[in-house]
Amino acid sequence: MLIEPRELFTDLERNPVEVGQLLIAAPNLEDQTYSRNVVIIYNQTSQFTEGLMLNRVSDVAPPVRGIFDELYAPPKAFYYGGDVEPMGTLTIGVVAPGVNASKHPFLAPIAPRVAMVDVRAGEEMRGVLTHMRSFLGRFIWDNQELERQIEDGDWYVAPALASDVIAPASVDLWAEVMRRQPMPLPLYSTFPQEPYYN
Template identity: 40%
Template sequence: MPEFFYADRLFNGLERSDPAPGMLLVAAPGMISPEFARTVVLIIDHSAGSTLGVILNRRSEVAVHNVLPEWVDMVAQPQALYLGGPVGSQSAVGVAVTRNGVVIEDHAVLTRLANRLAQVDLRCSPDELGELVDALRLFAGYAEWAPGQLHDEIARGDWFVAPALPSDVIAPAAADLWGDVLRRQAMPLPLFATFPENLEDN
């Protein structure tokens, strides 16, 4: 299959938003890279130096209770560790949905990503978050792009950039997050929400 299979068909022709913390990267239909096929990535940090994010829809079989038991009571169902990306698989990243009315900037243990979405400093005690957070998701590892790399991939049509909702971070196990995010975008993206994982199944 040629490497340009998906690059010039859909996302190239769409109006593009700029990547920023709290935005989503939605993988183009038919993306070749198995690491990112049908993924939805939440951008955690974006600068001239690099871009960091976590994959929201790759759940592992590892229970949070077995690796970070102190956080289990705050973790949204399913209480599993999610695979945030191929880099730093031994590191943990926490993303929280804050309670209504919480001013994220007022709390040093939180870094604002979007409305009611914050990265959590996991060096803090869970007790410090008890009154601030509705639910938490924990990720093993993260995705990282070198300077200019993400810009080139977006320009090539690999990714669509969209705003994140709090519900994206704590989506239930049965949710098709990739399809759900596409369905709420402007046409023609909803038409691709049912793009099959395997083209042979089409």
């Protein structure tokens, strides 16, 4: 018998909440802002944690265009990063194999082959990044609030992969990330988006 979805994450060993980790929403999380979402943590202080949602294309911004648009992973569109400063832009890049991101001032490493990018670097980005994606807005949690949400089973914490930050819009990233977690999480990867209608 499967565990009730809301209790699923509370019964598992917990990973640390830190930069480079993913927050995976519980299968039946009631808050529609976060439902079936995957958030990457890119910054953390003693008081708050900041993250970007990886799996929602923005419906308010035009396609990405510019002299470096060949670096943008398809779809070449802005993604919705979160509800804080919704018109502020942040960019994540996938670092080329063999490149040491810490040696490039315009990169701030957050996970293996993943870094925040200062796009003002311009030509310096060529050959250093294989892909990048820009986000409008971000999420910010008070650390105590986030810990409480995790204790309540709203989120599962897992390491991010470079492929997560540039997954195509056609990919169900939430399901893909769930499938690679320890059992029994893969069993829930097919949990429907609208369970009450199934």
